[in-house]
Amino acid sequence: MSKITPCLWFDGKAEEAAKFYVSLLPNSRIDAVVPYSVETPGGKPGDVMVVEFTLAGESYMALNGGPYFQFTPAISLSVSCSDQAELDRVWDALSDGGSPQQCGWITDRYGVSWQVVPAALGAMMKDKDPAKSRRVMEAVLKMIKLDVKTLESAYRGS
Known part of the structure; x- marks a missing residue:
């Protein structure tokens, strides 16, 4: 352990x-x-x-532990997905009985909050070019489930 x-x-x-x-x-x-x-x-x-x-x-x-405490989105588990296919598979499984949220977040059927994100998102958000990271963040804010191609397009400025 x-x-x-x-x-x-x-x-x-x-x-x-x-x-x-x-x-x-x-x-x-x-x-x-x-x-x-x-x-x-x-x-x-x-x-x-x-x-x-x-x-x-x-x-x-x-x-x-019983009914005394409930989960909140203040703590979440983040899943870094290698590609859109993995992101879709994990998202779909967590969505079954769950509640999708903005920006790639989802609350599963047990009340646990998750962030389902493409692995490349971190590098895009940390880019030294603030215009690139701003475009990516603006794209993320418009999404529920994250779309890798849309994020990559935003990153490139296309």
Whole structure:
């Protein structure tokens, strides 16, 4: 397990969510499912308490903690996609039962916020030519799901 591991709080859907997430990206797997050993507000003995999982090579935990806390977009998971096909596949999966937002953000069916972005976006936004990065940002602000060709056109100024 990593020294720092994000822990996602769910209300009874930790294992379902973790299985869904590991199905999205390569180098992902369920590492352990830990049951409750005592009665808690999050579950009874034998219910799933924690799911340890690896998502794209990074360690995560999903906790069935009960209904006390909800996710907000203040924390999101960003997925860097190699091309439009990968972006579309991940976006479509997260959209199923989820809520697409502006600028490549989406809230999935479990309430977790994601940013689904092309890998090239970071370099475009960091370009030393402020006109290029401004055009790219203006294009991003007009989109829901990001479109690689449109972003590349904006970057080039065409």
